[in-house]
Amino acid sequence: xxxxxxxxxxxxxxxxxxxxxxxxxxxxxxxxxxxxxxxxxxxxxxxxxxxxxxxxxxxxxxxxxxxxxxxxxxxxxxxxxxxxxxxxxxxxxxxxx
Numbered sequence: 030x031x032x033x034x035x036x037x038x039x040x041x042x043x044x045x046x047x048x049x050x051x052x053x054x055x056x057x058x059x060x061x062x063x064x065x066x067x068x069x070x071x072x073x074x075x076x077x078x079x080x081x082x083x084x085x086x087x088x089x090x091x092x093x094x095x096x097x098x099x100x101x102x103x104x105x106x107x108x109x110x111x112x113x114x115x116x117x118x119x120x121x122x123x124x125x126x
Contacts, residue, residue: 051093053080055100059113062102 053076060072092114100113110116 051090051097055093055096055114056080058097058100059105059115062105 056076057073060069060076063069063072096112096114099109104110104112105115
């Protein structure tokens with residue numbers, strides 16, 4: 030459940046911008062840190078679905094650009110979720126945080 034809340038938060042955040050922008054890159058980066066190919070694919074699919082419904086926002090793009098400088102799988106692994114603009118830890122689907 031916490032995984033879905035986090036994913037929803039991330040996807041809504043990413044969805045505030047158009048495709049091919051810093052927020053899409055950030056979302057892709059976070060998705061690519063998932064443990065399995067199926068989790069990566071699910072995350073990317075959900076992210077893209079949200080982005081298809083969104084409009085670009087310069088403020089969000091600026092925030093995403095800043096997070097791209099600090100966000101990587103190592104940051105997520107050490108629990109530095111804020112480095113990627115996340116409010117809570119990414120969880121394995123069905124897992125507890």
